[in-house]
Amino acid sequence: MSNYAESLSHLDSYISARVPVIAMRTIEQQRALRLLREAATQSRRSSMPFWIYTRATGLRDLRTNAPVQDDRSLAGAMDFAAAQFGSRPNATIVFVDPDELESDTPVTRHFAELARLADSNMGSIVLITDTPIWSGLQRLGMSLRLDLPDSEEMYGILSGFLGDHHGHIPIEWTEEDARRAAEFLSGVTEAECVNLMATIAAKGAIRREDVLGLAQAKDRIFSDLTGLERVHLKQSDYAIGGLTGLRTWLERKHDMISRDLRHTALRPPRGVLLVGVPGCGKSLSAKAIAHDWQLPLYRLDMASIHGKYLGESEGRFREALAMADRVAPCVLWIDEIEKGLAGRDDMSGVPQRIIGQFLYWLQESQSRAFVVATANDIRSLPPELLRKGRFDELFFVDLPDAQDRKEIIRIYHHRYLQAHPDPEQLDRLVDLSEGFAGSDIEAALHDVGEEVVRRGGIDRLKDSYVMDTFAQVRPLSVSNPEQIEEIRAWGRERAVPAGRAAVTPVPGDGGRTRRIVFMDE
Amino acid sequence: MTGLWGDGGPYQAWVGFLRRWAALEPADPAGLPALREEQYDSDTWVRLTEHLTSALNTRLVTWAEHLVRALNGTRDEFSWGRELAQARTGLHTVRALAAHPGLPESLRGRLAELVDDQITQVQAQLERNLEDEIRRGTDPRLVERRRRTLRDNDLTATFTVRPAPDAWAYDPAAPPRRRIVPE
Missing domain, CATH: 1.10.8 (Helicase, Ruva Protein; domain 3)
Structure with a gap:
């Protein structure tokens, strides 16, 4: 079930249960209101009045959008709600994004009183907000969270956009392309999706290669990449010599990173851990993968994760991983991972908690953030990180043959x-x-x-x-x-x-000698 | 009961409407019949005009109370200005009734003058309140900024600015739809 459908189901139950305060948390007001209208316009609720209040529009009938009163203040809307709750059963008033809901303020106290009045006559207040709600108010009712559109809903939004432009501009996308684009756009809002698509369409056509272009364009809508650094690739980053085994393996994975996996039990490729001799192209590989796969490259700097306050490091790391999920599909490069995860015997417990967070994310995240982690000092890597199932593969990068x-x-x-x-x-x-x-x-x-x-x-x-x-x-x-x-x-x-199967011998190791031959000889 | 008293005629229609309207109950002025002074004896006409002025006065008082409450509830300059601008909606409604085409022209003129005079007084009162703020020692720069907001969102603009046909009547739940404009 999509997040939208699940939220609708919960909202439906709360409205039927006449819960006095329904708090809906979302950063997408329009989607939340659409959800609400869908619940309100069901025929079995035709006799239940619904009103909606926003700062700009004042109070209106939710179904007809007709204005209800001249007074467009929040206090005026609350008075109206009180009058309705006092005079008729089953009234529902939706308040969109009221100020100061987060703490114990006169506004939240007033809402709490209104909720008690609503409860006395089967009334209901719906609060749509992008902030948490003061617990004293929250406890009077139920809450639900409308998350960002999943790929199925995103596909519907894309289809609507493509339908609106059909015959208007050339569109090369097949249904499969639209499905892939929908997967790529996970983590953005409905409005951001339309903005991205409109920007592509503004070039005059929607080409097949624009599907991959979406991944590159996506990070432009995130103004602040918490914990991540966008790495812009230079032409020189693209060329990599050797590492044949790794490259062959990556070719197989490339197909899976953009493939529609909805009808399978498979998850997108998780990533690769490259360990081995310093200077043999581990970091370069991350850049080369991002270039070959045409995905944006983000670097997670483990050193910058660590803070001095209690819980700060874990918080930063969590935010960085959440951001990686949002900007996916991408290549997430974690250089010298052992430096961030070292110190398992640390008395503070911070490294252990970070390792735990990271392992959980590796295991559970469904985003298409392909991790390329590199390590030189393998002795300090936690053994649980090396277990099969965390990374897709563990490659050893040896001296080149x-x-x-x-x-x-x-x-x-x-x-x-x-x-x-x-x-x-x-x-x-x-x-x-x-x-x-x-x-x-x-x-x-x-x-x-x-x-x-x-x-x-x-x-x-x-x-x-x-x-x-x-x-x-x-x-x-x-x-x-x-x-x-x-x-x-x-x-x-x-x-x-990571190279060809045989390990290159170290000079002097296998008794081979070397003679330097100069041109002048 | 028949004829004039059978259904109360225009007098009853107006008085019933004015009572509901003054109490902010749903009331539509569009269907109100035309009133002619010569239809009624002078006492009846006086009573009718008293109903009218009382209803207008009640609505203006309620409107002013709402405005004061809304202004007091604001925490920033933008919200203060927005409340003033939004308050014009209520004034347009009151002025529209004072200028109802069903009323005789001479009465319309007197009622409009009465309403506009009250609006002017509220605006002046808000200006005086700012003077009081200065006397109370409030930072003059803040008062000056507020004076600017007050004048930018002048309530007496309702005399000259026609009410927009429900400018905010968009559907807040509609999905974003767009079609690009090719070069």
Whole structure:
């Protein structure tokens, strides 16, 4: 049952039960009023009078919209309500968004008194508000919450919009496209949905690619992204070398992130945890996924989550996850997740509660927020996070093998030197870079790129300069082989290789030797 | 009982209407018959005009009470101005009755003058209240801002501004529907 239908069912019961105060909490007044009118216009209620009060319109008949009195003040409407409750049974007055309902104020006291009067003659007050209601008033009645439209209702709104524009502008969308768009628009209000669609339609046509464009455009309606940082992608973020296993897996998941899953028991892909050797493209992968999938990328900075007051950290984390649900579909990038979740023995209990929140969200959230979490220090990750069912897959990102290094060298050589290496030079660089992380290769070729600029062109640079630069790099696998081996030992046992299946040997580890061959030799 | 007294005629129709109208009960002035002074003896006509002035006076007093209560309930400048602007709706209703086409023209003129004079007095009273605020030591800048709001939403504007045909008669429950305007 949709949220709208469920709310209607509850409201229907409360009206029949003549509950004296019905508090309806929503940020969408129009939908709430439509719900109310639907309940009021049922034929069995034809003899029950309903009035509605808003600040601007004053008091009106809910069914006919005819004004009831000249006095358009709230106090005037409350007096009218009191007169109706005193003189006839079954009167219902709807008050839209009255001020100061949150605390014990003269207004809430007055409403409470009105509710008691209503209760004496089967009257009812309906309060439509986007704020909580003072408990003293709330306890006199029942409350219900009208949440944002779900995908089924969103589909109806989209269909209405497309119907209104049929024959007016070219529309390429099929029903399946509209269904996907409805899924993408979860988390926005009815009015925001119409605004987004109208903005797309204002270009003169509604194209098939606009379905994915909706995901990109959606965050423009959220002025404040609590706890999340929108990451705008540069062209250089798109290219990633190696990680073949991860990329193949992601291709399979890509289809599922935008597929209509209503008639299945499946949930949208939850995400992936990338652990492994520093500098091997874990963070870059998050950006590349967002680009390939054409989804907005948000970064959840675990360090900024922690506050100094009791409950502050948990509150911020909860808000950030709720925001991720709202902006979905998206890629949610959590870099160095172990830093936010570490400290399980912390006496404050904050890390444990955050871990609990996160695990619950991973398990229960139905939004299309695809998490890409990265971790370097796997020892501090809580074991429950690594259990199957939390993330869709746990990948181990190892040092790139020769083939991956070749790919990575090609990418950065072209980026920083604006030229492709000749095959022979490429083979030598691949050989020289054994044990390098992707970031080592990038740093080396960046240095070469600076030299090219300094000398005024790649033609003025000896090939040996590139080789020398590579030879001078001391990668982490050489300077700290124990750390690398520890990470790799963990990865071999517990995770799926993100690259090709075989784990690349660390130099010196398997007895292989390396000889640097200079061009001048 | 027949003829004039059988159904009370125009006199009874008017008096019945005025009683309901003064008590803010549902009453529609559209169907009221025309009154001619020569139809009635002078005492009857005086009684009828007294009913009229009394009903108008009662409505104006009620209106003023509602206005004062509404103004006192506001907490910001916008709401104060909005209450003034919305209060004009009640004044339009009173002025419309004073100018009812079923009334003789000379009477209409006198009643309209009476009503407008009262409205002018309320506006003047609100202005005097602001002067009192200054004497009581209220920040002159706040008083000046309020004076501006009062004059921007002048009640006597009802003399010149025709009532809009129910400007807020939109359907607040209608779903948002839109069709874009292509370039």
